[in-house]
Amino acid sequence: MTDGLLELFNLAGRRALITGSGRGIGLALARGLARAGAAVAINARDRDSARTALSALREEGLDATAVLFDVTKADDVAAAIDAFEAQSGPIDILVNNAGIQRRAQLESFSAHDWSEIMSVNLDGVFHVSQAVARHMLRRGRGKIINVCSVQSELARPSIAPYAAAKGAVRMLTKGMCADWARHGIQVNAIAPGYFATDLNRTLVDDPEFSAWLYKRTPAGRWGDVDELCGAAVFLASNASSFVNGQTLFVDGGLTSVV
Numbered sequence: 001m002t003d004g005l006l007e008l009f010n011l012a013g014r015r016a017l018i019t020g021s022g023r024g025i026g027l028a029l030a031r032g033l034a035r036a037g038a039a040v041a042i043n044a045r046d047r048d049s050a051r052t053a054l055s056a057l058r059e060e061g062l063d064a065t066a067v068l069f070d071v072t073k074a075d076d077v078a079a080a081i082d083a084f085e086a087q088s089g090p091i092d093i094l095v096n097n098a099g100i101q102r103r104a105q106l107e108s109f110s111a112h113d114w115s116e117i118m119s120v121n122l123d124g125v126f127h128v129s130q131a132v133a134r135h136m137l138r139r140g141r142g143k144i145i146n147v148c149s150v151q152s153e154l155a156r157p158s159i160a161p162y163a164a165a166k167g168a169v170r171m172l173t174k175g176m177c178a179d180w181a182r183h184g185i186q187v188n189a190i191a192p193g194y195f196a197t198d199l200n201r202t203l204v205d206d207p208e209f210s211a212w213l214y215k216r217t218p219a220g221r222w223g224d225v226d227e228l229c230g231a232a233v234f235l236a237s238n239a240s241s242f243v244n245g246q247t248l249f250v251d252g253g254l255t256s257v258v
Helices: 002-007 025-033 045-060 074-088 111-139 159-183 198-204 207-216 226-237
Strands: 017-019 039-044 064-068 095-097 142-147 185-192 247-250
Touching: 017 025, 025 039, 025 045, 025 095, 025 198, 025 226, 039 045, 045 064, 064 074, 074 111, 095 111, 095 226, 111 142, 111 159, 111 185, 142 159, 142 226, 159 185, 185 226, 198 207, 226 247
Parallel strands: 017 039, 017 095, 039 064, 095 142, 142 185, 185 247
Antiparallel strands: none
16 A cells, blocks of 8 residues: 555656756755656756756766757747657656746846847746646646745735736746646646745845744745755655645745734
8 A cells, every 4th residue: 555655756758848947946956856766857048057067967867868958038948848858758857947036126127138038937837838738648648847935925015027027927837727638648746835946035034034934934944956856746746646736835834824
């Protein structure tokens, strides 16, 4: 019974593509999926980031390769995905993690920064998911995991465009479920709370913010990126075969209390 239950979480024989996985949350998720048995494909825009991440995973004896593309360039994404599928095999699991942050009060937020956030954080999810799903649809199976944020549910000053993009990704997750679930594809999202990453470096280095976070979060601390891996493995595995269109908050309880 125990072995049979654990087998539901086994990702051996599956291939996972994780966008924006040269560092931070993306790299942690790639490592977590690989440790669960998946062959992982690191994605980054620049070769150096991909090479560094790839070396780190391979040094641990994990099955990893790399595919380079910019998630904001639809034609390049489609070409890279088609070539990867032809050369390496099917992408069974897609994790849409690539994202950026820009901070400014909304009244002075530049149009350029707004467009850049939407292009990476929202359009990129659409481009990559569409390119991968076209292959998944033909096979009648697949797993897509979109990385949202507690900001898909809660707003904070100076990051309204980021919150808007992540809120849209949460709804896009439901829309993908509506269109693709009947074809054997499960699409869900993970919404991290506050994790100590380069994207949050400004906040991590701010003692006042950290003090606020410790009081605001029931767990009383920053999250560790490795704590996202369990949720990712669950949503990538057979254990979640009837879970679709959902957002799993991994936030130390932050969105559950006032």
